[in-house]
Amino acid sequence: MTDTPQKTSSGGLNKAHVAQFMARQGILVAFILFIIVFTMANPRFLAVDNILGVIRSSTIIGVMALGVTFVVISGNLDLSVGSMMSFSTIVVLDLHDKLGPLLAIPAMFGMTMCLGAFIGFLVGYLRLNSLIVTLGMLSAIHGLTLTYSGGKNMDIADKEGTWFDVFGQGVVFGLPVPILIFGLLALVLGLLLARTPFGRQVYAVGGNGTAATFSGIRRARVVFLCYLMSSFCVAFAGMLQASRSMGSQNTVGQGLELEVLAAVILGGASLMGGSGAIYKTVIGVLILGFIQNGLLLVGLEFYVQFVVTWVIIILAVWLDVAAKRGKLWSPIA
Structure with a gap:
């Protein structure tokens, strides 16, 4: 299975494929969004x-x-x-x-x-x-x-x-x-x-x-x-x-x-x-x-990094578990 979202026969994105893509590459997607936001806020970032x-x-x-x-x-x-x-x-x-x-x-x-x-x-x-x-x-x-x-x-x-x-x-x-x-x-x-x-x-x-x-x-x-x-x-x-x-x-x-x-x-x-x-x-x-x-x-402030690090750990663990079960959300939830 590829890491890019696949389209269904009707032309729409298959939800399962999107979920698997986000589970595998969600961190990178979030990182790209961070770069865009940081660059817009301060051009010196890059x-x-x-x-x-x-x-x-x-x-x-x-x-x-x-x-x-x-x-x-x-x-x-x-x-x-x-x-x-x-x-x-x-x-x-x-x-x-x-x-x-x-x-x-x-x-x-x-x-x-x-x-x-x-x-x-x-x-x-x-x-x-x-x-x-x-x-x-x-x-x-x-x-x-x-x-x-x-x-x-x-x-x-x-x-x-x-x-x-x-x-x-x-x-x-x-x-x-x-x-x-x-x-x-x-x-x-x-x-x-x-x-x-x-x-x-x-x-x-x-x-x-x-x-x-x-x-x-x-x-x-x-x-x-x-x-x-x-x-x-x-x-x-x-x-x-x-x-x-x-x-x-x-x-x-x-x-x-x-x-x-x-x-x-x-x-x-x-x-x-x-x-x-x-x-x-x-x-x-x-x-x-x-x-x-x-x-x-x-x-x-620098101490905000501690909160962000915690959020990143939780997000990464969630995506890791989601990648193994093929779904972002638990089927029980």
């Missing part, structure tokens, strides 16, 4: 510098969303990425002055991925509920971050004598380095998910874990690796955040888990598992970023 600024500001959310895409497709959730990003940011800033950036970066990656491995062990091998585990880890990692930092914020002492700022502030071939890192990660992880046996196993586990197990797929191992992938991306995001500001509050990632999840769902990944793609997640990240930017350009 300016090149604004577009690059939006993409650059979305890279941290985007990098985390790439890893969470693996987790969601495998049929699980990860609500710990926000607090884990705070942890990785604080750790790399602290170790930068103690060990230097060349050692601080791999040390931070190792510590962050240990947290991801622990979550993967609990969800994958012990079969604990991912929502409960990651919700608990959200608080636990936040407490770990405060303990590590002594409740204080972190800053790099010698900001002029380090090359660490290249990750968050550098420019190559006229493009900000964070955008290049985001694009490269999206390309590599997209190929991993779409073109490798591991990627097919992720889809199989998320689509039907029991059938995947009987097919010889080691479900626990796949889930474990998905959480390890998620923590790897979080470490990248923490490095970008630390490099961008060369200092950070110890709560810098608080609340970002909802934005990350919203971006992944907007990209078409189903909360029920088994569907989604990296390139679609990138589209979801950009949709969320441009909508938030448009709200600011039309004069709305």
